[in-house]
Amino acid sequence: MFDVRILESGEIYFSGRLDASQTEKADKILQQVTSSRSVNCKDLEYISSAGLGILLSNQKRLTALGYSLKLTNLNKHIREVFTFTGFDKIFIID
Amino acid sequence: MEKSFPRRLSALDTVFEFVHECMRHYRIAEKNDFSMKFIIEELFTNMVKYSKPSRSDIFLKIERHDEQCSIIMSEDDVEMFDITKIPDADVTKPIEERTPGGLGIYLIRKMVDRLDYDYLNRRSQITIIKKLE
Numbered sequence: 001m002f003d004v005r006i007l008e009s010g011e012i013y014f015s016g017r018l019d020a021s022q023t024e025k026a027d028k029i030l031q032q033v034t035s036s037r038s039v040n041c042k043d044l045e046y047i048s049s050a051g052l053g054i055l056l057s058n059q060k061r062l063t064a065l066g067y068s069l070k071l072t073n074l075n076k077h078i079r080e081v082f083t084f085t086g087f088d089k090i091f092i093i094d
Numbered sequence: 095m096e097k098s099f100p101r102r103l104s105a106l107d108t109v110f111e112f113v114h115e116c117m118r119h120y121r122i123a124e125k126n127d128f129s130m131k132f133i134i135e136e137l138f139t140n141m142v143k144y145s146k147p148s149r150s151d152i153f154l155k156i157e158r159h160d161e162q163c164s165i166i167m168s169e170d171d172v173e174m175f176d177i178t179k180i181p182d183a184d185v186t187k188p189i190e191e192r193t194p195g196g197l198g199i200y201l202i203r204k205m206v207d208r209l210d211y212d213y214l215n216r217r218s219q220i221t222i223i224k225k226l227e
Contacts, residue, residue, distance in 0.1 A: 017110070019106050019110075019135055020103050020106060020135065020139040021103040021104055021106045021107070046128060046131060046132075048132060048135045048136060048139070048198070049136060049194065049197040049198035049201065050139065050194075050198075052194060052197055053194030053197070056189075056192060056193075056194050057194070059189065060189060060190070060192070063189055063190075077128035077129075081132075081201060084185070084200075084201060084204050085183075085185050085197055085200070085201065086185035086186055086187075086192075090189045090192065
């Protein structure tokens with residue numbers, strides 16, 4: 001089960017499992033973002049390379065506009081994946 | 095334990111349920127959960143994406159042998175696609191030059207101790223050995 005929402009604060013909230021069957025759902029919300037935003041991952045349990053791909057394509061789109069996504073509260077496993085793939089250099093991680 | 099799954103991404107929920115069931119059955123510690131699911135999802139989605147003409151189910155077998163586990167995934171009626179020959183993604187490139195391709199196999203290599211590919215009579219089989227944490 002994966003959920004993605006834009007909260008009233010403007011923060012994006014991810015929860016559950018972002019696997020290859022859920023990337024359209026995540027991308028639909030991320031495509032609405034046209035300025036710098038935080039993505040709160042405190043309840044995101046899992047991400048696969050398909051999920052990384054969606055984050056990367058949206059970060060590239062926003063960077064070209066002068067904005068970026070910041071990821072907060074990554075769990076240990078997801079943080080490791082970000083470190084191994086160099087995504088920790090592409091995203092601000094808090 | 096072994097099970098076959100239909101060749102579609104919407105089957106991922108049942109794949110994850112099966113992985114969870116195997117982990118309970120073999121008493122595999124929870125800290126292996128992320129990597130086990132990651133490895134199996136990446137292989138499964140590769141098979142779905144790159145062996146499209148095939149209609150065969152995707153077979154998955156997980157076994158525990160002392161402090162390591164084996165993961166076997168196979169499919170029939172497919173072209174040869176040796177994932178062990180895929181070059182590593184360059185994870186040092188700046189954002190403008192980055193593409194998501196190759197990250198899955200790159201991460202699998204980081205997570206496993208052995209990765210083998212066999213192809214015979216249009217049957218592909220990937221065998222993984224992973225030491226358990």
